[in-house]
Amino acid sequence: MNISVVVLAKNNEKTIGKTLNSLIEFDDVVVYDNGSTDGTISIAKGFKNVNLVQGEFKGFGWTKNYATSFAKNDWILIIDSDEVVDSELLKELKNKKLDKRTVYKLNFKAFYKNIQVKHCGWNNQKIKRLYNKDVTSYNSNDVHEDIITQGLNQELLKGNVEHYSYHSISEFIIKADRYSTLFATNNVGKKSSSPTKAFFNGMYSFFRTYILKQGFRDGYVGLIIAFSHAVTNFYKYIKLYELNKELKK
Known part of the structure; x- marks a missing residue:
């Protein structure tokens, strides 16, 4: 696939293995680690398609844009180290003809431990995560960072990202x-x-x-x-x- 996946990571040994297993069919996965002290780095090194980069964190917007600079492809898929791409979304990404002037949204299913959260505003969120870095990027916000979409189209892809954000x-x-x-x-x-x-x-x-x-x-x-x-x-x-x-x- 002509899509690079960029994963920010810090002390995510509980989830990053599951994340990277779901990305095994991508040739270029950039794991940008910003200070892990647990087993995150050693787990990432076990995947042949992973380019492990270690650097600093300067807020989410800046860090995602910087991590993206290590990607080999123009198309960038942002996946967090506690998220899993399901089989339907993987199939969609493999077969979809992407338009450079479109930013793509993904549907998210949220979990606490292994319990799916169906309310609280967490379930079925549509979040922009796939874009062409020659056309746009993230804004510079430290928090609530977002892909800049001014003058661009937006489209929702089939499939889901499973988000295992909290374990305690x-x-x-x-x-x-x-x-x-x-x-x-x-x-x-x-x-x-x-x-x-x-x-x-x-x-x-x-x-x-x-x-x-x-x-x-x-x-x-x-x-x-x-x-x-x-x-x-x-x-x-x-x-x-x-x-x-x-x-x-």
Whole structure:
């Protein structure tokens, strides 16, 4: 296939083997590792089609664009190291005639451990992941990075990506801290915040996830996800408030 797959990785020994097994039919898979201290690197080295690159992390937008520079092909498929390409999507990628002026979306099925999350706004998300690097790239956002699509078409491909993003409650806590810090540092001096804004953003995030998006139908997993969203949003804005105060000093 004339598609290079780019995979960002850091301490993903639980999932990266499954990810790379699903990409075995691609000739060029770039694994960009940014500081793994577990078995991630040794697992990646076990795949003959993997080009392992080790480098630094400077926010998701910059890092994805930099990792893409090591790809051999113009067509870039971004797959995270906790995601699995299913057989239907693989078949579609092998047979699809791609248009350079189109950015392609993939359908995502979300899992906590091996439990499929069918609500919370997690299931069947359509996310842009396949593009031609001669035509476009990711924006430079540290978080909530996205492929630039101005003046381009968009199309949804058949098949699914299975996303195994969390394997313990502790991982929710770690990611909440990491993402909220990235948000705050990326927006300090640009956006205003306050303790009140932080509180109500957190409360509304829980209500939206658990009630409006029917997270309660996912049982205790839905409660974990809704509370994690609340915590992340609270810390995003309280950290931003604190950084803005320090900036004024």
